[in-house]
Amino acid sequence: MRKNGQVSTPSLGIVETQIATVFDRSDPLRMRSGATLAPVEVAYETYGELNAQRSNAVCICHALTGDAHAAGLHAGDDRPGWWDNMIGPGKPIDTDVWFVVASNILGGCQGTTGPSSIDPETGEPYALDFPLLDMADFVEVHRGLARHLGIERFAAVVGGSLGGMQVLQWSLTHPEEMGSALIFAASSRLTAQNIAFSAVGRQAIMRDSGFNEGKFLTRGTTPAKGLSVARMMAHITYLSEEAFQEKFGRSAQAGELSPNFGIDFAVESYLEHQGQRFLSRFDPLSYLYLTRVMDYFDPFADEHALDALVASPVRFLVVSFDTDWRFATEHSRRIVRHLEGARLPTSFREIHSSWGHDSFLLEIEQYHETVRAFLDRAAEDLA
């Protein structure tokens, strides 16, 4: 198994992020909460070629802290996109077959409109005046981008973790817009413990004296310390206990252990690094908005949730990882139980991996073979 980022030659070559305005004041985004939002700009990348029938598009939905740069290399960068092991020529999502669209999520901070974007009403960042988000709003923006690109239906929509939750939501509300839905390491409903981790992360940000009720951008402060604590804590849930033990054990960061309150153990150095690195690429407001959407997601609470999907079936692949304790296999099984209960065509695989939740990002042979085989069947429909 190789970890993402260790592939030396990203076979897609140099790629670029583009920006599209998918909602504007004449046609604003109408949100689940009743609010409207305009403009909505979306950062996206595409890989491969859209065929003449426009039937070979695959949409990638990213997880909490992802971005539009899923594969290939940005000029001047030394690391490829976050899912480069999955997407590319000859890879499980094969760009010789598929036209792949990856975009940054609504409310994100990597080019798509979010809480740190400028509110045209005030000329200042929205901050906490940005409307609260729902999983359905993420889907509406994906649909807006699809319209912009002239895609009426995706052959497949794919995502892990929060990405998988978007796929599920989309399949329930607009099943006619996709052939297949691939949902990895996701959940249809967070547990109390999941919400607890999410809540403490937000509290670390909001209690930072630099947070200033969300107005830190205009006040020249930053809740960076709180954001790094939130990220460090979240990272504990992204790896399995086994992975932590294998990777770090109790080894010292430098030579012999000599007790103090700094970085003594290697695992402390790792978390510190993760917390620090996150600051340069993520926005504290996006962290609040996006995690809250996950807390509230509970589509099967609606007894008619599956009605549209039953009328227009989608083929599902649901994958979990046996050491994932953030969204353990039971979360995936719950999705599968609902889908199978409605007699929808559903493949389910629990994959062995020692890495925990982050496994969906990694090059794990059984996982990649499962995705490849599933999409090979979907490709037969293209012919």
Added chain:
Amino acid sequence: MRKNGQVSTPSLGIVETQIATVFDRSDPLRMRSGATLAPVEVAYETYGELNAQRSNAVCICHALTGDAHAAGLHAGDDRPGWWDNMIGPGKPIDTDVWFVVASNILGGCQGTTGPSSIDPETGEPYALDFPLLDMADFVEVHRGLARHLGIERFAAVVGGSLGGMQVLQWSLTHPEEMGSALIFAASSRLTAQNIAFSAVGRQAIMRDSGFNEGKFLTRGTTPAKGLSVARMMAHITYLSEEAFQEKFGRSAQAGELSPNFGIDFAVESYLEHQGQRFLSRFDPLSYLYLTRVMDYFDPFADEHALDALVASPVRFLVVSFDTDWRFATEHSRRIVRHLEGARLPTSFREIHSSWGHDSFLLEIEQYHETVRAFLDRAAEDLA
């Protein structure tokens, strides 16, 4: 099962915390690090009567955030001590039989000398000039209190979590000073994941702008927000996922869920309350010092660790709880493997409880009966 604190009439009646100076400048505490400390005052309580032979003493070692008030009621309080369900007349640690000593740990903040105590050299709180602690230092202070009380040997030493770690340390270095050792929900060596949680809690405190390099007491600031975040996070690990789900599920704190970044879910209210309540009773510096001792504890790394104990065997009761994921049963099994490997008399029980790590504080029938039966056998030696 009743939870601690729900017993309406604490049968020990009104009790009081006392303070003893167990080390002074003429006879300072010599610490594992080589540092010395004086004076060392210890806050303690006793329940029951010491017999004429001074042979019926039981020492209680508390966990990370405990104190000397283990049982009975303080005048004016409405809640009994933290282990009142375990200690009292007719209870598993029966004060009709045993003379029970409970004290606040070295480095604590409930009456025993700790980092917020006044350094006699400077007239100001020690803060981060307080010497770093080791599990062995906790034991030396327990031994100092025993001398002060005229107790040469305890019939039993008992503790859960960090308390159990103190019991283990003491049994390894001074086995002749105890008849039995009762170790609940403890560990002989933290995993990388355990250390990770510990490290993030400390970072939440130290990164709070009120921390001021530990000098907050003299600068009029406080890292209260960081401490509350640390406590909220730690609380997630004290309960099982099952307990969180049973207790809170996804229920709303007030009426219907209506999304915002405040307290929407009941589980958020619980954590908020735990974080807030902790501020009135705990010191951020103690939190740093005590958690660090746990990270470093690894007695079996010394191949001669068991030599003294083999020469002077102690009877062990080791208890774990099946839903404890902070110190899962494997942590207890590791202790048992070492003890049994040295042919020491060891009873081990994994108790079923849905509550996770905090189970050792709760009134769980099978657990209490196990403790009672073990101590009944120990009481036979008194006759």
